[in-house]
Amino acid sequence: MDQTTAVRARDISESFGDVVALDGVDLDVEQGRIHGLVGPNGAGKTTLLGLLLGLAVADGGQLEILGSPVGSRPAVPDGVAGFVDGPGLYPSLTARQNLAALVALRGSGPGNAENTENADNTDGADNSAEDADDIDEVLEQVGLREVAGDRIRGFSLGMRQRLGLAAALLTKPRLLVLDEPANGLDPAGTRQVHRVLSRLAAASTAVVLSSHRMDDLAALCSEVTILNAGRVMFSGPLAELASATDVLDYRVRTDEPARARLIAQASDLTLLPPDEARPHPDDSLLVRCSQGELDDLVVRLVRAEVAIRELAPTVAPLEAAFLALCGDDSDAPGGAQPVTERGVA
Numbered sequence: 360m361d362q363t364t365a366v367r368a369r370d371i372s373e374s375f376g377d378v379v380a381l382d383g384v385d386l387d388v389e390q391g392r393i394h395g396l397v398g399p400n401g402a403g404k405t406t407l408l409g410l411l412l413g414l415a416v417a418d419g420g421q422l423e424i425l426g427s428p429v430g431s432r433p434a435v436p437d438g439v440a441g442f443v444d445g446p447g448l449y450p451s452l453t454a455r456q457n458l459a460a461l462v463a464l465r466g467s468g469p470g471n472a473e474n475t476e477n478a479d480n481t482d483g484a485d486n487s488a489e490d491a492d493d494i495d496e497v498l499e500q501v502g503l504r505e506v507a508g509d510r511i512r513g514f515s516l517g518m519r520q521r522l523g524l525a526a527a528l529l530t531k532p533r534l535l536v537l538d539e540p541a542n543g544l545d546p547a548g549t550r551q552v553h554r555v556l557s558r559l560a561a562a563s564t565a566v567v568l569s570s571h572r573m574d575d576l577a578a579l580c581s582e583v584t585i586l587n588a589g590r591v592m593f594s595g596p597l598a599e600l601a602s603a604t605d606v607l608d609y610r611v612r613t614d615e616p617a618r619a620r621l622i623a624q625a626s627d628l629t630l631l632p633p634d635e636a637r638p639h640p641d642d643s644l645l646v647r648c649s650q651g652e653l654d655d656l657v658v659r660l661v662r663a664e665v666a667i668r669e670l671a672p673t674v675a676p677l678e679a680a681f682l683a684l685c686g687d688d689s690d691a692p693g694g695a696q697p698v699t700e701r702g703v704a
């Protein structure tokens with residue numbers, strides 16, 4: 360497998376007036392990896408993706424894309440494709456015409472944007488047969504072949520996102536950069552996009568994509584970078600992130616709630632007040648504890664012959680780690696401390 364580093368960023372900073380969007384960001388992405396950027400609103404995700412796409416140049420730090428340092432002027436680096444803030448598309452053109460226009464604008468087709476707009480040659484008559492085949496192929500990949508002849512004015516957000524992905528695929532990128540590609544996608548669309556991205560990664564393309572949600576990324580990415588207020592809170596494999604948060608909240612449902620509560624009160628763990636957010640709160644216990652403390656509680660309950668009917672974290676471990684690191688949930692276990700094991704601030 361090609362081990363070339365697709366992205367190597369060191370101490371990247373970027374400000375807009377007084378607003379510090381990125382503050383000493385390091386990022387490493389190897390080819391063939393799908394790397395997720397996650398963080399709350401204003402964390403700096405789009406700003407960082409924009410730098411990777413060459414839409415802007417960082418105020419400070421070093422950035423290498425596909426083995427070459429980026430220049431001092433904004434320019435899309437060779438081999439890079441993607442979009443931030445939604446794909447740029449022509450609403451009055453069909454899906455196929457949009458892709459044909461992009462091919463023409465890139466200069467790999469004989470036409471230009473104007474003649475593509477005026478013509479109703481939805482079969483790509485102005486493009487070479489090879490371009491037309493490529494267009495059909497990427498439309499098929501993203502599941503838009505059936506609506507290739509429809510004007511995209513009527514497309515849903517999810518369909519536009521998929522067309523944006525198709526446009527990026529046309530360039531056969533070695534680094535694909537996507538800002539919230541899951542926006543507006545239904546579950547089937549999400550699965551389809553995941554399949555496309557996984558195939559790309561298997562063929563050595565690096566993918567960097569952003570999301571607000573850890574659970575979105577967990578299904579697709581092997582590694583993540585968590586940004587908060589422009590700083591890297593964690594960067595590394597998902598498994599490492601899950602183990603970064605030892606303390607979690609668990610729901611424990613038993614056949615004898617009153618006795619179970621007494622036993623929990625006699626333990627070292629923290630007993631949380633009942634979950635009022637649930638529409639039908641039952642009499643399960645909510646406890647905040649480490650894995651070891653949970654083991655101890657289970658042993659005590661079993662010894663007391665209290666039957667455990669359900670035991671599960673209230674929030675998935677990865678989501679809990681994200682909430683703890685971003686410190687945007689005062690109820691979350693843990694605090695907003697950067698994890699310092701691997702390339703973080």
Ligand SMILES: Nc1ncnc2c1ncn2[C@@H]1O[C@H](COP(=O)(O)OP(=O)(O)OP(=O)(O)O)[C@@H](O)[C@H]1O
Pocket residue numbers: 375378379380398399400401402403404405406407571
């Ligand atoms: N062009 C700009 N002019 C001024 N401030 C900007 C500009 N672009 C971004 N910012 C600011 O930089 C910070 C980071 O913004 P950015 O869009 O990168 O965050 P984000 O993580 O993508 O947020 P979101 O999840 O809401 O899209 C924010 O405080 C934002 O207001």
